[in-house]
Amino acid sequence: MxxxxxxxxxxxxxxxxxxxxxxxxxxxxxxxxxxxxxxxxxxxxxxxxxxxxxxxxxxxxxEISTPQVIVFAGNHGVAARGVSAFPAEVTAQMVMNFQHGGAAINQIARVNGATLDVVALDLDQPTADFTQAPAMSEEELVAALQAGWDAVNADADLLVVGEMGIANTTSAAALACALLGGEAAEWTGRGTGVNDAGLSVKTQVVAEGVTLHKGQGDGLETLRRLGGRELAAMAGAMARARDLRIPVILDGFICCAAALCLEHTQKGALDHTVAGHQSAEAGHARLLEALGKPPLLQLGLRLGEASGAALAIGLLKGAMAxxxxxxxxxxxxxxxx
CATH class of the missing domain: 1.10.1610 (5,6-Dimethylbenzimidazole Phosphoribosyltransferase; Chain: A; domain 1)
Structure with a gap:
C-alpha cells in the first residue's frame, strides 16, 4: 500500500x-x-x-533471501561554508559511480546478495544554508520523506539505507546536538577528512545552526530545519519498512542521525532496527548509546553510503540460516x- x-x-x-x-x-x-x-x-x-x-x-x-540496499543522495547549501574537504559537485559524481557499479557499496551489496537502488534527490537544488534559515520547507521535507517511502521494495525481507551528500556530516552533527544536547564540538567530526582549520569552521557552523533552530519542534521539525533531503529520505524509508514489518540495519553517523529524528517524534519508531556498525566519525558511539543500539561491527569505517550496514547483512543472514x-x-x- x-x-x-x-x-x-x-x-x-x-x-x-x-x-x-x-x-x-x-x-x-x-x-x-x-x-x-x-x-x-x-x-x-x-x-x-x-x-x-x-x-x-x-x-x-x-532465511533472508531478498535484502535491499538504498543509497539516497542530496546536496546541502551549508556546503558553501567550507565544511567539507570536497566540493558539492562530488555528490553527483559519486551517484554516477554508484550507478556504474564502481563504489564500495556496489561490491559489498553484491557479495551479500542484496539489490542496490540509488535515489538522487534534486541535486541541482541544494537545501538552504541552515545557519540562515530552515534547510527545507515543509513541502520539501514531505517530498523527501515520500521519496524514501516509495523507494522501499515491499518484497524485501531486510532493508539497509545509506547516503551520499557533501556536507551531510555537518547536518548530522547539528541534528544530534539539537536533539541530544551538549556542545557542537562534541558532535562534530572530520567527515571526509577536513583539516584542523576546516574542523573549526565546521564546528562553528554546527553551533550557529543549533542556536538558530534548537527547541523549535519535534524530531521531524528539527529534521526540516537542520537536515537534508537524503536524511529525510532515509527516515521515510525506515518508516515504510516499519509499516511493512521489514527489519532494518542502520548504517553510520548520518543514517543514525536521521533515525534519531524518528525516535524523537515517536518513541519506539526504531524497534525494527539494529545498528550495523560503529563508525570512526566523532559522535557516532554517543549517538548509538542514546538510541540504545549496540553496534554489530566496529571496523573504523567512515565512508557512509550504507557500507558498514551492508557488511552486517552477512551476520544477519548467518543468524537466520x-x-x-x-x-x-x-x-x-x-x-x-
Whole structure:
C-alpha cells in the first residue's frame, strides 16, 4: 500500500499507527531456538538477532533471501561554508559511480546478495544554508520523506539505507546536538577528512545552526530545519519498512542521525532496527548509546553510503540460516541433556 503525505502531520500519524513487534512470534522463535543442536546461548548475539528478526517477520524456517540496499543522495547549501574537504559537485559524481557499479557499496551489496537502488534527490537544488534559515520547507521535507517511502521494495525481507551528500556530516552533527544536547564540538567530526582549520569552521557552523533552530519542534521539525533531503529520505524509508514489518540495519553517523529524528517524534519508531556498525566519525558511539543500539561491527569505517550496514547483512543472514536450518535435537537424534 502506498501512502501520500500531504503534511508532516500525516506522516506523524503514520508513525504513531505502526504496529509493534509480535511477542508471541518471538516466544515461538525462542522455543525453537532452545531445541537446536547447540548449547543454550552458544551462538551469542546471533541468537538474539534471530529472535528479533522473527518477531518482525514471523515464519518458522525463513532465511533472508531478498535484502535491499538504498543509497539516497542530496546536496546541502551549508556546503558553501567550507565544511567539507570536497566540493558539492562530488555528490553527483559519486551517484554516477554508484550507478556504474564502481563504489564500495556496489561490491559489498553484491557479495551479500542484496539489490542496490540509488535515489538522487534534486541535486541541482541544494537545501538552504541552515545557519540562515530552515534547510527545507515543509513541502520539501514531505517530498523527501515520500521519496524514501516509495523507494522501499515491499518484497524485501531486510532493508539497509545509506547516503551520499557533501556536507551531510555537518547536518548530522547539528541534528544530534539539537536533539541530544551538549556542545557542537562534541558532535562534530572530520567527515571526509577536513583539516584542523576546516574542523573549526565546521564546528562553528554546527553551533550557529543549533542556536538558530534548537527547541523549535519535534524530531521531524528539527529534521526540516537542520537536515537534508537524503536524511529525510532515509527516515521515510525506515518508516515504510516499519509499516511493512521489514527489519532494518542502520548504517553510520548520518543514517543514525536521521533515525534519531524518528525516535524523537515517536518513541519506539526504531524497534525494527539494529545498528550495523560503529563508525570512526566523532559522535557516532554517543549517538548509538542514546538510541540504545549496540553496534554489530566496529571496523573504523567512515565512508557512509550504507557500507558498514551492508557488511552486517552477512551476520544477519548467518543468524537466520542457523535459526531456520539447523537440526533440532530430535531431528538429529542428539541428546539435549
Amino acid at each position: 502506498t501512502h501520500d503525505f500531504a503534511t508532516l502531520s500525516d506522516f506523524r500519524t503514520c508513525l504513531a499507527g505502526c504496529t509493534p513487534a509480535d511477542d508471541d512470534m518471538r516466544a515461538a522463535a525462542d522455543a525453537h531456538n532452545m531445541q537446536l543442536t547447540k548449547p543454550p546461548g552458544a551462538l551469542g548475539q546471533l541468537e538474539d538477532l534471530a529472535l528479533w528478526y522473527r518477531s518482525w517477520r514471523g515464519g518458522e524456517n525463513t 542457523c535459526h531456520a536450518s539447523m537440526a533440532t535435537f530430535a531431528q538429529a537424534g542428539v541428546s539435549d541433556s
